[in-house]
Amino acid sequence: MTPSTLAPSTSDSSVQANAGILATIDGDAPSESRPRKSVFSSKLGFVLAAAGSAVGLGNVWRFPYFAATYGGGTFLFAYLLIALTFGIMLLIAEVAIGRATGHGPVAAFRQLDRRFTSVGVLAMLVPAIIFPFYSVIGGWVTRYAFVFLTGGAAAAAETGAFGAFTSQTWGPIGWLAVFILATAVLVARGINKGIERINLITMPIFIVMLLGLAIYTLTLPGGTEGLRHFLLPDFSELSANTFIAATRQSFFSLSLASGVMVAYGSYMKKSASIEKAAFQIGVFDTTASIIAGLLVIPAVVAIMGIDGLGQGAGLLFATLPHVFASMPGGAIVGAIFFVLMLGAAVTSSISMLEVVVNSLMDRAKWSRLKATVVTSVGGFLFGLPVTLGFGVWSNVRLGGRDILGMMNFLTDTVMMPLVGLGTVLVVGWVIGPQRIIAAVHQDGQLFRTEKMFVVLIKWVGPALLTGLVATSFLMAFGVITL
Numbered sequence: 001m002t003p004s005t006l007a008p009s010t011s012d013s014s015v016q017a018n019a020g021i022l023a024t025i026d027g028d029a030p031s032e033s034r035p036r037k038s039v040f041s042s043k044l045g046f047v048l049a050a051a052g053s054a055v056g057l058g059n060v061w062r063f064p065y066f067a068a069t070y071g072g073g074t075f076l077f078a079y080l081l082i083a084l085t086f087g088i089m090l091l092i093a094e095v096a097i098g099r100a101t102g103h104g105p106v107a108a109f110r111q112l113d114r115r116f117t118s119v120g121v122l123a124m125l126v127p128a129i130i131f132p133f134y135s136v137i138g139g140w141v142t143r144y145a146f147v148f149l150t151g152g153a154a155a156a157a158e159t160g161a162f163g164a165f166t167s168q169t170w171g172p173i174g175w176l177a178v179f180i181l182a183t184a185v186l187v188a189r190g191i192n193k194g195i196e197r198i199n200l201i202t203m204p205i206f207i208v209m210l211l212g213l214a215i216y217t218l219t220l221p222g223g224t225e226g227l228r229h230f231l232l233p234d235f236s237e238l239s240a241n242t243f244i245a246a247t248r249q250s251f252f253s254l255s256l257a258s259g260v261m262v263a264y265g266s267y268m269k270k271s272a273s274i275e276k277a278a279f280q281i282g283v284f285d286t287t288a289s290i291i292a293g294l295l296v297i298p299a300v301v302a303i304m305g306i307d308g309l310g311q312g313a314g315l316l317f318a319t320l321p322h323v324f325a326s327m328p329g330g331a332i333v334g335a336i337f338f339v340l341m342l343g344a345a346v347t348s349s350i351s352m353l354e355v356v357v358n359s360l361m362d363r364a365k366w367s368r369l370k371a372t373v374v375t376s377v378g379g380f381l382f383g384l385p386v387t388l389g390f391g392v393w394s395n396v397r398l399g400g401r402d403i404l405g406m407m408n409f410l411t412d413t414v415m416m417p418l419v420g421l422g423t424v425l426v427v428g429w430v431i432g433p434q435r436i437i438a439a440v441h442q443d444g445q446l447f448r449t450e451k452m453f454v455v456l457i458k459w460v461g462p463a464l465l466t467g468l469v470a471t472s473f474l475m476a477f478g479v480i481t482l
């Protein structure tokens with residue numbers, strides 16, 4: 001099998017100098033029959049865009065509350081095990097599928113095997129559903145950035161301030177609109193490239209800042225107790241549920257099973273190493289999550305005691321303003337923190353919107369502007385019930401979950417595992433891992449973890465994900481509760 005088996009006919013010679021991050025941006029809309037030609041203008045381009053998609057609210061907002069909910073160090077252990085092995089291998093598979101076919105998820109899966117087209121369609125629906133609730137949280141970040149920038153740090157640290165804000169009707173809706181508008185403008189104008197460049201500078205600053213804050217938090221009374229809770233696993237607590245939660249979080253955090261990495265992979269240069277890029281992204285993303293955990297979990301324990309860990313999605317917002325209030329210059333530090341976090345959130349939301357917009361441009365032949373307007377208005381409308389779920393609709397329960405919980409469940413417990421399962425089955429058993437391996441080897445690139453790739457994609461992935469899908473269906477029908 002040669003590396004070109006799956007590859008589109010276009011060669012690197014068609015690479016336009018300084019091509020935009022996404023080819024379509026310059027009006028060069030890829031069509032089904034004509035794989036996209038332009039690629040990232042530099043090897044770094046892909047890594048930056050993919051890391052920008054991966055690092056976001058998933059690391060700073062979601063990872064700490066998952067860790068707090070699912071057993072601290074026990075969760076961390078399961079998370080590292082899954083993200084750094086299976087997660088990175090699936091990332092390699094998705095990027096290779098994108099690069100080899102030259103297509104976004106729908107056309108890519110169809111090209112692999114017609115019977116798997118629906119996996120591509122399902123993949124594309126994932127970011128369409130995540131985008132609304134992600135934007136609600138993005139709206140909260142925007143609001144906190146604004147409040148800290150305009151001298152409201154002290155008020156934000158008052159007890160109950162967070163709940164008082166999220167339970168309002170119009171305030172959070174307004175911030176949701178602002179966040180979506182910002183994402184939409186960037187996607188419509190196709191200026192991702194500039195953003196990713198900025199990211200190159202701001203992301204490391206953000207990580208260093210998180211680390212500095214984490215160290216500061218450990219000096220607070222109770223901080224070390226929180227640290228112990230986050231780092232030390234209790235293996236007697238390890239259960240199937242820990243691994244399910246870890247898999248859900250690793251998919252979300254690495255932007256897997258959502259079409260994003262397939263789409264970004266389709267713009268990747270043929271001469272760049274997929275394996276190297278996947279490890280860079282995987283390790284960077286995981287490091288960001290760990291550092292966020294080192295900050296948020298000790299902060300919660302220091303401020304609210306160990307019981308504070310049970311509060312779920314509001315963990316970060318209810319805690320950090322207190323940390324900032326307790327430190328000299330905290331108002332400024334807080335302002336910088338929320339602005340940087342907003343930047344991280346926007347590069348993730350851009351990637352979600354971009355996948356959907358690109359598919360609509362491809363398949364429905366819509367213009368970029370029309371596709372962006374329709375998807376972002378749709379995202380806003382679906383975001384409304386989520387934000388109201390923290391206020392006037394807080395009593396609404398769907399299958400026993402609140403509205404955000406339901407959208408989380410639908411995506412990370414039902415759809416993403418299904419897409420992941422479809423991906424490992426098509427790669428491991430239908431087209432065979434050799435085809436993907438050949439695509440990774442393109443242009444003489446190394447694939448050092450090839451054996452691990454085969455074992456994890458062919459055997460571990462199907463077993464893990466079948467278990468997860470089966471469990472989630474049993475949960476959905478109320479047979480079991482976890």
Ligand code: PHE
Binds near residue numbers: 053130254256258352
């Ligand atoms: N990985 C992003 C984050 O951690 C979220 C995301 C999920 C982005 C799925 C794209 C697709 O914030």
